Amino acid sequence: MGMISAEEYLYYTDRALDGMVRIVTELGDERAGRRPLPGANSPFALLTHCLGVVEFWAGSLVAGRPTERDRDAEFTAEGRVADLVARVAEVRARFAADVRGAAPQDPPRGTPPRGFQGPDRVDTQGGALQHVFEELAQHHGQMEILRDCIAPRRGDDTARLRAGHGVKWGVTVPGTIGAWVADMDLGVSPAIRDRLLEVVHREDFGYPFWRGEDPVVTAFEDWMRVRHGWTPSAGHTRIFTDLLQILQVMVEHTTAPGDGVAIHVPAYPPFLASIARAGRRIVPLPMLDDGTRWTFDTDRLAERLAGCRLLVVVNPQNPTGRMFDRAELAALAEVAERLDLVVLADEVHADLTHGARPHTPFASLDPATAARTVTATSATKAFNLAALRLAVAHVGPAAVRASLDAQPIDLHGTPSIMGRVATTAAWRESTGWLEQTRALLRANRDAVAARLPHRPPEATYLSWIPWGGTDPAGDLERTARVKLSPGAEFSAGTTVDTSGFVRLNFATGPAVLAEMLDRLSGRGAPR
Template sequence: MISAEEYLYYTDRALDGMVRIVTELGDERAGRRPLPGANSPFALLTHCLGVVEFWAGTLVAGRPSQRDRDAEFTAEGRVEDLLQRVEAVRAQFAEDVRAAAPGEPIRGTPPAGFQGPDRVGTQGAALQHVFEELAQHHGQMEILRDCIAPRRPDAIRGSGVKWGSTAPDTIAAWVADMDLGVAPAIRDGLLDLVHREDFGYPFWRGEDPVVTAFEDWMRQRHGWSPRPGRTRVFTDVLQILQVMVEHTTAPGDGVAIHVPAYPPFLASIQRAGRRIVPLPMLDDGARWTFDTGRLAERLAGCRLLVLVNPHNPTGRVFDRAELAAVAEVAERLDLVVLTDEIHADLAYEPHRHTPFASLSEETAARTVTATSATKAFNLAALRLAVAHVGPPAVWRSLDAQPIDLYGTPGIAGRVATVAAWRESYTWLNRTRELLRRNRDTVAARLPHRAPEATYLSWIPWGGTDPAGHLERAAKVRLSPGADFSAGTAVDTAGFVRLNFATGPGVLAEMLDRLEPAAAESPRLLDHAGDQERSI
């Protein structure tokens, strides 16, 4: 048995969901029927109000009612008028439920063909029927809504920074967010959290579910078993970098990083008062790489090496030989290696990501592995990342600080991350296939080294500010190459970074706008001829 208030809580949830759907659809679409013979959302909500008025109002409360059930399923009208009726029916429904005597007989006769609860003769059984009808039709209306107004990737123009800060007539292809929604398990987990209104302090028995999901994902997906008890949860990978800079270096120390590099990493290192030691990426005529032979010379005087693998923005998946060269020099110079592996799950066949800490026990003991589900599963705003801390001295230093010094992620980020790593493998595979097709389309129309991972193309366009020119002339917003070498002597001003994680229709329009400008770019034409160059 549940109380009247509990019953009203659940029926209100169903009514709220249906109201939200017809409101979103509006007058033009709420009355549509996606298939011949199907209901419209407007008619389905009208039917539900008829159910409430007859089963609760007449059979429970004893008020006479006039009902034309067939007409309910053909109802049309203005959404505003329907919503006013909803509120009036809901208010009366609440009074009827609170006054009901569940074990007493109903005050009327149900329809002859009714095949409802076994205790159909009681008021409780009649209210149970109302609950079942509302729950069933809420689910049905969600399907109708998706048929009438599907959320296609081509139609997404979100309110986040990617689209929100871009002019209405301009296509956003800059910041690294996807236009591809999220996995059903993630959406369902978040909706369940909201429906339960479960926003108190989080609690779990035993191991942190985020940490165990991370450890299992690494083992199953990447063949690396993180050391138990050495993983901390943070808000994002940039925070992990900032924390590790403070725990491994002093002001004036060198921090090495491959350049071009994610601009906030460069800015963070500079703001901390450390020296950026750039490791230039080189285009050897076949792929982006770096000079492993001079690593020891370049890294002299550094205390921390930041290894972004897969690499943003070039899209390289560093191979085992490259990683082994880095590990050998790090061992020789006693460096801590912070490896950002946030794009690890976006590698394209035949390339496979190798976790840096998996090379050897010695390498693992000097590696801080930072990652998150936010890139591969499109969760940037939910703010959760993990750091597996191999170096004992760094772990002790972190452990000695106040437990809440760096803050903690919210419950929504935790729910989404666990759902990503536990239940969203199939969605990820489908998404990667779409991204692979998009990658190949971009490479065919704008010559450049196609990325081996990520959904980002690093394109040699030429000029001093090609991104600014293309935003003005072609109405496509790209990331300026110069941002990826700020504060270093490396020159990346002639490059742009293009985000192709969008629907095929948006991508086609984007490339149609960019191609005329590409035909005028000598650097792109040179690249099409496979000319060797470096940055």
């Protein structure tokens, strides 16, 4: 301490404290209290301990201020990050005054108890302050390690992604970036991981059973009410394995071969293929670029939908990323009422919105609309759980519920314990993780829009980009080594031409995205 000024000393201690505050803030309440390694402390506890060090070694031994300290409790501390950060500010203000008022060559104002485990011999106040710096620097380094264990840099570990069983990276050749199928490179929330590990540690792989209500159903109902302002009706929710299964089941229960099924195009390719395989007619509602956004023509809807029995409304829309507004949804609801159509509302991307405007559940428009709407959703998109295979359908039409209930109970299979546990943890315990993920996705969306001209999505992590040519996705995979989804697949079986488009999945880490955009930008601007 005697070799540097008080201000120089505070500069370095401030850097360590700033780094620790940044780490706990980035981790948030959900993760700052985690202990990722056996015998390790949590970042929250380490910062609490550092405040105890500062208060005793500077406050008591340098400034002579009485300090009560429970060192053992510091290492088990838990609480809200905001409260801890506020305490850091208070302690730092006192610490700065203590340092500036220190007499480095004078003896300390007391002797530390043996249990405080500082240096064996502290002869001066400067020595006590040197110990404070050593503790802050040491624990800042430990916290960086803990942070990397708890929340590794999200989405940039391509070796991990390629080593797994996911199709997105599994089918791409080495050196090619996977940006096609709609799942995320961003892992899962700590709560989901913890609940799944609890199942593994219990070796709990028998037939699923829950006492009382199915936790997935109650979690879904609470999530929709709190998050989206719509209260599902009790007893109307059924559990399936995925959204495609729900579509297939609803096609069979609401239409007959030869009937029309209306859907906005471009559309998720497996939906189009499923409708065609069932022997139903695809009736496309073309998405149109009006110069500011993607929309669709609401004129003469009843005339165009004549002969349909089912209307599929994917909102937010895949692949354009549009969030339909209330007027657009009302126009669809009016024609569904007039033609007596069942509406299948696929709202699986509803939790991945980018602006201030909230998602409007189709069934929330009015009671009559709710009575003809099957709302299908899942935690798979927003919480990255595609492999765990669980989706829910809230079945408004009484006739469809009766038809489903009349079928053999095991006809549609039963989602696993793992899918149920993960989905419940998503909707019950992972809101903080979701908000952090949405912030990353918004930044990624803006980065794509700055480099590749297109209509940025209002929701989803998918960009629908007009590139030109007849097979831009194939060309770009060969020349830029980025695998995108071919636009032609999103209008297969219809008269709509989307062959000049590509769909880009930007749910990846910043480094991977930057490399992807560099490669694509070097291969000609989209037209």
